[in-house]
Amino acid sequence: MVELRITVTFKKTVEDSEGSSVLKALRLLGYENVTDVRTGKVYFITLSKGNRKTAKDFCEKLLANPVINECVVDE
Amino acid sequence: MVELRITVTFKKTVEDSEGSSVLKALRLLGYENVTDVRTGKVYFITLSKGNRKTAKDFCEKLLANPVINECVVDE
Amino acid sequence: MEEGIPMNRQIKVAVLTMEGTNNEVEAYLSFKHSGTSPEIVHLKKLENKSKRLEDYDILFFPGGFSGGDYVRAGAIMAARLRSTLLKDLEKLVEIGKPVMGSCNGFQVLVELGLIPNVGGEYGIEAALAPNISNRFEARTVYLKINKGNCLFLRDFSDGEVVKLPIAHSEGRFVTRDSDILKGIISNGMNVISYSDEMGRLQGYPWNPNGSEQNIAGLCNKEGNVLGIMPHPERVFYYVTESDWTRTEKREGMGSRFFSSAVSFVREKF
């Protein structure tokens, strides 16, 4: 059994409007020390067999869009 | 400067519908070795000062609903 | 307080808004066409105290995507309200004023703990999770009314089946634990349920989101706070019901929620 954790975020050059909204909300809640928020999606994927290399396939084929996203597979 | 990574997922007892549809999609793509997918949101939060303890506050006050979510702060 | 509002005094309604709430227009018009004097109130105005909640007779949380529905539907709006206005809101609820939220408004009420509030302490007892279908569902659904003491349902009859539009991707009502669910049922708080055209509770697609016990709308024990996933304010007139060309001319299904609240306020406040 293999357990993967894949995190998909926006590239730095792409505006993350969810991040901006959360930043604004946290500041309104009084956390003025928050200076930046970026968001992403995380997928915990369990494989019955096989290896971590498939994770890259998952990114390419389904989870991420290479034009706007970065996809990180955790060790 | 403090950098937090906060992950919000669904509790095990709550059906994760996005997870189920990603699972279905991966299987349709031919990855029959995928047995489970769970999804979550991740927030990368930068603080100008302060400490990691605030992360718990963020979970409680905004990022997670304790009825359905789990909130994990990465070290 | 018992003598009611004289007819020559306008009933004041606050329709609460912030960036992303977007049903405020039809909510405003529904109240206006029900003979009240509604006002669209930006959350900011309450936060900076240029407007006060206590000046209103009815409070309405419209649908939409407050704060973009980022994080979780309703979460950002609820967090802002919680940090500045929770006490005022609780007071309003306790003196029995009508408070209603539809769609995103329902999500906000749940996130604030104003509903279901089985425990009576405004704890967070439930959530509206993503639809089981994992997609946005925009269509008309059948709903069975079990009116109980819910003031917004005065003008309906018990057991009636009505049709209202839905448009949401996070509408699956789930409770914290089985005690909460039991409390809801035993108190008759589950006043509106997804059903088939005969009023029978059925699974998908009748239940569009997978809500526990087919719960589509929920009143608090006292009957003055209603949260509902479908949109009464979008079918104030029958010509906006999706099948109106097959039916006779009559009042719109949605208008009765508003007339109920108005008659209640006229009598009680």
Place this chain on the structure above:
Amino acid sequence: MSDPNFSKEIPIVTMSSTQLNEVSREMNLGLSTDEMSRIKSYFEKEGRNPTDVEMQAIAQAWSEHCSYKSSKIHLKKYIFGIGKEKVVAEGDAGLVALDDETAISFKIESHNHPSAIEPYGGAATGVGGILRDILSMGAQPIAVTDVLYFGTKRIEGFPSPRFIETGVISGIRDYGNRVGIPTVSGGIVYSDFFSPNVLVNVGCVGVVRKDRIRSSAISEPGIQLILAGGKTGRDGIHGVNMASAEMKKGKEDITTVQLGSPIIKEPLIHAVLEANERGLIYALKDLGGGGLSSVVGEMLESGGMGGIIHLDSVPLKESSMKPWEIWISESQERMLLAVRRENVDKVLGIMDDWDITAALIGESQNGKRLQIFFRGKKVLDLGTEFMTSPILYERPYSKLDKKVVQFLPKQPSDFSKLLLSMLSDKNIRTREYAVRQYDHTVRGSTVIGPFSGIVGREGPTDASVIRPDWSKKTGVAITHGSNPFYSHADPYRGGMAAVDETVRNLISVGAEPLGFSDCLNAGNPEKPEIMGEFISMLQGLHDSAFSLNIPFVSGNVSFYNETGRKRIPTFPTILGVGKVKDIEKSITPDFKKVGSSIYMVGVPTTDLGGSLYFRHLKRDGGRVPYSDPRVLKRRGWNLLEAIGERAVSALHDVSDGGIAISVSEMTVGSSIGASIDLSPLGLRADFALFSEPQSSWIVEVRKESEEKFLEILGEDAVLIGYTQENSFTVKAGEGRVMDVGIDKILSRWKKGYQ
């Protein structure tokens, strides 16, 4: 100059044409040799070299996307000027009158190139952009529409069609739903034509009180310019240049990709409309292609003014932006408001109430020069007229005289089987998988939405109807027409057919057609055969609209939808709006009652070119059905009269798949079947059932209304059968043609959704 952020001088005055071309390429200007030489001689006269800000500004203004340099001459000849007296105003969108008080503002536009690269963001910002165009006229948006053309084959080096489709639909959903404007009409077409050149045509309709219509022209000095909404960033630089060239394989420049932020747009719409309602806005315009550069230039030029801009006042996302980047950035969610000095504080106050970023960035001045300052120095000083008048091209064109090969198919052996397979054809079956993800009831004014009928088994409608004012009975009907299959075979007839379909759809809900907006999609205009097709298409549009006397009030041209050897057909998507006098009289296609009569208004044809029937037989060729605008007008307006007399119970136009599909769709939402006899129609059964005659409808008429109906329609109406329970039965005289259960029809049509 040591400051790396500062503006540079570009020494073009001394350059040869080779060097000029190099500058154009290096700076990503997309300008031709002629255009570069024209700039050179301008600066020779000015006695100096241009700055990089100036070069970039000119390149934006002169791009195909902003200037219509290849199409303007032809648009003037064929499209502008039709039905002029019905046009209330023109600008970013066009307006026609709904009643004495109110006007309808509408437009359809393409977002093809961005969507091909990043479907989610491309489609989302398409919706955002078209909303801004409507808002620019001072109008409240009441509906969003989207007509999508997807490929069917994967092309090496491009994303898969499935990826594109999911991305586009999600983008429209997430943007449209979040801004709270209902997405009520559109279409989805699948064809190999569109791999990999996917097309995303998005429309928007709004309403405005006539005394609140704003233009974008500034014709007085001292008018203050307020930039409101999103901040300006590096995102979306050179978007217009991308849309003005053929698509290449591989990665595009990341700075052209944007996702849009509906959550800024939503309050921005409220705030701008509030300021306009209070009479505080002098003129306004949205920032789209070319950013500030295009908008400021056009607002000043159209009113004969010059002006001054302080780039330091522009709210930025990143502090390190160069002045030319600020000037041409296409960051989303921005509007430029021109306001009299005494109203500046009030407008800024309204923006603040809605939590919108806004800043005063400059003002208009006498004299036709624009000057821009950055950190105390002048970085641009140009005549506005020079900037906004590019070279117009009359590109060479050739018209191919395609020989039409008529073709007589064998009669199908099994009509039921053919019908069922057509019903689940990708181009026919329900679009609920997409459309049910779009909120089409928000604002509580949707009288007829995309689907109608019994709750839980709704069928398709032909047009949507919105009630903009809850106190009135008036409705605005919204629909589209386009047929790339016809246009591929015959651009002229294809153009006419698009108009015909638009009108048919409006009539079908009981609306009088008021105006069109045209989104013209084509390949590379520098190729003579494409220009030839383009002109034929325009002639088709002209001949129909002129005869109907219905104006094209707005539109857009998208060229260069071409990659390698693959290109799209040259065809229009038309957005049409109409007026429903009394919404309670509007009509839906679902049959209402068993035992009514069924009429066909129109006659089948033997021209099957481009039809669904031929496509199912995998046949090319054949003549495309002809639309005669006079016939369309007679039948259509007579039907409106009959609807006004309440003599029509259900109405659906004859479109793809002929009357076989039309009648089938009328059974879907009603659970009522039909019995039809083809003999009065005269042709062979397959022609009668599957041909796609233009200007035709199927009508359900109750017994008690029949006399009235026939009195109005006369010989245009042919009795072909009656409504019955359970099944759709077709015979030809004594011969049985087919008999299909309506539940089977329902399940085939809903394939992939239920």
